[in-house]
Amino acid sequence: MSHTLASTLMNLLLHTLAVLVLPPLIPGLIAKVKAWLAGRSGPPVLQLYYDLAKLARKQAVFSRTTSWVFLAGPVGTVAALLVASLLVPFGHTPAPVSFEGDVILFAYLLGLARFLTVLSALDTGSAFEGMGAAREVSFSALAEPALFFGFAALAKATGSLSLAPMLQAHGMGKVGHLSGPLILILAGWAIVYLAENARMPVDDPNTHLELTMIHEVMVLDHSGRPFALVLYGASLKLVVLGALLVDPLLPRLAQGWLNWLAFLAALGLLAVVVGVVESSTARFRMTKVPQFLLAGVLASAFAFLLLLV
């Protein structure tokens, strides 16, 4: 790849555009797949765009018990995720921002996003939101090690602490394609992906039952524009974490636009897979979720061990 200024700028532009415009498509795709598998026609793929447009025109309602922390939740979450998204390479195009150690920043930006969401939930003083926050925090405490063991394994394999080389090394032939450790890492991360994005079998994004929700219940009190940010943030998370999953699997192609195309296709395929998983399995009992997450931790921990020896 020629590192001319023009191509770098072009990539930056495309990356930012993708981050801003693309995410709401993913939940739409998942919903469509689920609808098809259930024999329904389902909402349009672009439904989330319509919802965001509608919410953007709506007034927000704030409970009298809330403070500025309540609004800091959605705003801070989206801000943190947007910054994090700049650190992640999309396929084999370079990430807009990349430096040694950015993987740590990335992980903590995700942590910050969650921290703000939880604070915002606690700020409402509602029993539901407190319950949801407790669940979110205890489950993500188990999901995080899986993510970190995966990072550690990749860092060991590639000798780098920057996301771009870590994720793209495989396609470049530096590390064996679909080697044992990589499969284990991706298996662990797939579990993290489902848990962090509040998908089945960990959480049911479609449920209206406030007592069973994990993530959804934390945002029940939001409305209007802040709620639009919450929805957009959730879809952004699907893309950012999705990039972690699909990047190592993509082959490096000669042309830049082909790499972009491959990435988008892989992201779409991931949405289809999530839709299929959600359609074919029931949700776990909440007490079983930690075991599922531990399986993810073990998978990526083994990958790390394999690379140590």
Added chain:
Amino acid sequence: MSAQSLIPVKNGQALPLAEIPELSVAAFREAILEAVSLGQRLACLCADGQRRLFAVLADDTGGQLHVTRTQLNEPRYQALTPTCPQAHLFERELAEQYGITPEGHPWLKPVRYQRPWTPVGAEPAPLPLPGVMDFYRVEGEEVHEVAVGPVHAGVIEPGHFRFQCHGETVFHLEIALGYQHRGVEQALEGGPHPLSLKQAETAAGDTSIAHAWAHCRTLEGLAGVTVSQRADRVRGVALELERMANHVGDLGALSGDVGFLPTASFCGRLRGEWLNLTAEVCGNRLGRNWLRPGGLQQDLDGAMIARLAPRMAQAWVETQDSVDLLWGAASVVIRFEGAGHLTPSQAREIGAVGVPARACGIPMDVRQDHPFGPYGMHPVEPVLAESGNVHSRAWVRWRELFESQRHLAGAFAELAKSPSEPRPGPLPNLASDSLCVALVEGWRGEVLHLAITDAGGRFSRYKIVDASFHNWFGLALALRGETISDFPLCNKSFNLSYCGHDL
């Protein structure tokens, strides 16, 4: 227990009040307590404006109903609840409806937040606000309280649930209903009038047929009218279609609550197919206006059966396919088995009826125990399960579909052969100073209508007991020690009626 204290009566049989001896309060209590200790069930306990107490006891294994009554001289008596927990809600109701104090009752909370009873001519008491009362509280540093409803996140009926939790574990659940109190019983007093059937049908909208049938049978019993066999057979079709539609909907909803989409989606549609069969006959998906006192509003003629039969066969095949997916998914079965455990002794103690009782292995089905309509000649086998959890309740519903389907197919074959009948005329006047109890096995369980007439043959008291009235407390018990996130699943597995309770 003396032979005269409990008067045997058949399901749907009218009895002059003179034939029911008026016991002393002590004898009345003793008769009830002894019958319950011998395994009978308190199917109904109610009062009227003249401070008369009536009790209906059901001997399910002996296939016999018993009634008894007493006259209170002052608005208090010694409560039954401490020895007979089944009576707890009935006694709370007595206190609320007629200002009678059952002394020794642990907690006489409002049932429906209706206006407290005051003597005739006195200043009416202020109307209480629904849900405003003291709730049971668990104290402690780590205990927290979660309040849900009456406005819920889905489109469901209003009810308030108060959980006392330790982390995710529920110590205690308290259910406060009454938001849908419309005064159905009060509206029926002074009847029967032209609206009575409508009012009975809407006691619980999804159980229209069962309530309409129970109402018709009290009227027919009091009027001394016998319904033709053909009309009874058609009523059986109506009741079983209602059961099919609701059980199919419930299995789908249970599946939806654990996030298993295939069955949830298919059953959602199939419930509509079953409802449409009812709509085809009487023009209403819930079966309103199908029955009428004395017979039927809409008969089921040969041409109609020829239209319905293939549609029903198709719906049945699709229903089986759809629900088979549910039992084939290990992830679903594990969820069902791990939640909402109700023990048989708890179920007996609180007097649970219908699906939750049968799911604990208690053989109890009005269609078999106190046969009415076509069920004497065409019996239906009660479906039992053992574990008393969500899985058992789902399983009972599933196997009941087969029984209902068998009954429907038999009825269709028979009805197609006999000619349809003209619509019956109005009923003769009702017997005066009489009492009639009619039990019908609705899809949730036992539906009881008790009518007492005055000297002019009008209703002086009309009591409705929906299965939900007995079973709501079972849900509270089933949730003890379970996780709060399983509540919606447990709730759905009972699927009780709010309006049937609130009346």
